[in-house]
Amino acid sequence: MRDTFEFPVMGISYTGLESMLIEAESQLRNAPVDLIPEPDNSFDPYAIGVWLGTDKIGYVPNRGNSCTQCFSYVLVHDHSCSKCGALYETFTTDGKSGLAWRLINRKVFEQDVVAFISDVKIKNDKLQITVHGYISV
Numbered sequence: 001m002r003d004t005f006e007f008p009v010m011g012i013s014y015t016g017l018e019s020m021l022i023e024a025e026s027q028l029r030n031a032p033v034d035l036i037p038e039p040d041n042s043f044d045p046y047a048i049g050v051w052l053g054t055d056k057i058g059y060v061p062n063r064g065n066s067c068t069q070c071f072s073y074v075l076v077h078d079h080s081c082s083k084c085g086a087l088y089e090t091f092t093t094d095g096k097s098g099l100a101w102r103l104i105n106r107k108v109f110e111q112d113v114v115a116f117i118s119d120v121k122i123k124n125d126k127l128q129i130t131v132h133g134y135i136s137v
Helices: 016-023 099-105
Strands: 003-010 032-037 048-052 055-059 063-068 112-123 126-136
Touching: 003 099, 016 112, 048 099
Parallel strands: none
Antiparallel strands: 003 126, 032 048, 032 112, 048 055, 112 126
């Protein structure tokens, strides 16, 4: 059985790599990424960096809601999960509902985690990268 998840990469603009990533946009889709926990991160001990090769391109979101059915990140105003269709009532909405927090507390990094870039868009001159992944259980 596999638990799947999908999320927008957060903090791309803070990496200094946004212009390079925009130039490489067409080659990013389906590129594998590594999700690496950062327990010593001074801002968030639940931070998980998203790495493309040797470059950290951002973070797994740790704010907002996540779907309890499929782990995917969902926006506060969403009424259902776009990934699995679960209704809002099944979302986690407490203070520790971020996807990064849930992945770390579920100890998924003791298992195989496979992740890749599933979508790349430029909207309002900002790069948006979506990552899809699964956990082998």
